[in-house]
Amino acid sequence: MAEPQFFPVATSLDFGEVAVISGTALPEGVDASRPVTGAAALETAGPSDVAYMDNPKYTDALASTKAGLCLVSPRFAERVPDGTTALISPAPYHAFARVLSRFFPDALKPASVFGSQGVAPGAFVHATAVLEAGVTVDPGAVIGPGAEVGSGTVVGSHAVIGPQVRIGRNCAIGAGCTLQSTLIGNRVIIHPGVRIGQDGFGFAMSPKGHMKVPQIGRVIIQDDVEIGANTCIDRGASRDTVIGEGTKIDNLVQIGHNVVIGRHCVIVSQVGIAGSTTLEDFVVLGGQVGLAGHLTVGMGAQVAAQSGVTGDVPRGARYGGSPAQPALNWARESALLKSLVAKRAKSIGRSES
Structure with a gap:
């Protein structure tokens, strides 16, 4: 039985076209018309494939690759074996991504299972909803009253688009998502199982019990945002x-009510951001970072994985640890603690002997 091909190659290219797409130059004497039919890893690439390499861990794989073309940084160019043409780039991974996007455009965002534009049998679109031309609604999806969906957008199977939700153009709403109280820009990718616009965790607490506080804000998602599978974004309480635009959010992230995330931030899986915290532009949060509420993380700051942030982080800072602190201090404390433990163990060993 043949193996299924989930992402068939959309086109074939030649050496010259790959060079243009990747922003590189072919070495003199190389046949620009030689075909390239796919992209692969160094270890599995063949003479008609393009591969890339920019990590010293893979020098052995580079030395033995059979790839026809290999995108490499200048420092590895001399290691490219005979029979493989080196395309030298200051950013091989970015260059490879551009080529890969040309070969496999369907892998860039969740695809329709319906396979063609229009509303599939088994989907429900309320009579007052507005769908521009070119929208695809997969079987089982529900689009509620007053909702609006822009052209080129795909709404996946069993996604639920709540009343008055606005979705821009050329978006992808993955299977099983739920969206309510949400305004979404253009070219937004939302992967399967995402929950957006549900209640924020708001209670007026007292010794007699906890009174639920109505959450009357919205969720605003700007252009070119990507949100990973099973992430939850609570709507605001009173704001x-x-x-922000261009931000990339991984799977299994929790974003609380009133949180404001700036442009082009990167938030890795299992991060939790408590209510009313602000991330300025270009912030990076490693996996499993936890942020307390009502904090500000300054522009360009980076927080290491598994850190617990309990106070504001300055612009451009590098923080780590729990509670999080400047990375240099964290590294020094970790080294000192390791040294003290080693000395203590050595001292105990001497006393026992």
Whole structure:
């Protein structure tokens, strides 16, 4: 039985076209018309494939690759074996991504299972909803009253688009997503199982019990945002939760009510951001970072994985640890603690002997 091909190659290219797409130059004497039919890893690439390499861990794989073309940084160019043409780039991974996007455009965002534009049998679109031309609604999806969906957008199977939700153009809403109280820009990718616009965790607490506080804000998602599978973004309490342009959010992230995330931030899996915290532009949060509420993380700051942030982080800072602190201090404390433990163990060993 043949193996299924989930992402068939959309086109074939030649050496010259790959060079143009990747922003590189072919070495003199190389046949620009030689065909390239796919892209692969160094270890599995063949003479008609393009591969890339920019990590010293893979020098052995580079030395033995059979790839026809290999995108490499200048420092590895001399290691490219005979029979493989080196395309030298200051950013091989970015260059490879551009080529890969040309070969496999369907892998860039969740695809329709319906396979063609229009509303599939088994989908429900309310009579007052507005769908521009070119929208695809997969079987089982529900689009509620007053909702609006822009052209080129795909709404996946069993996704639920709540009343008055606005979705821009050329978006992808993955299977099983639920969206309510949300305004979404253009070219937004939302992977399967994402929950957006549900209640924020708001209670007026007292010794007699906890009174639920109505959450009357919205979620605003700007253009070119990507949100990973099973992430949850709560709507605002009395103001909006905002996700800024170009921000990329991984799977299984929790974003609380009133959180404001700036432009082009990167938030890795299992991060938790408590309510009313602000991330300025270009912030990076490693996996499993936890942020307390009502904090500000300054522009360009980076927080190491598994850190617990309990106070504001300055612009451009590098923080780590729990509670999080400047990375240099964290590294020094870790080294000192390791040294003290080693000395203590050595001292105990001497006393026992």
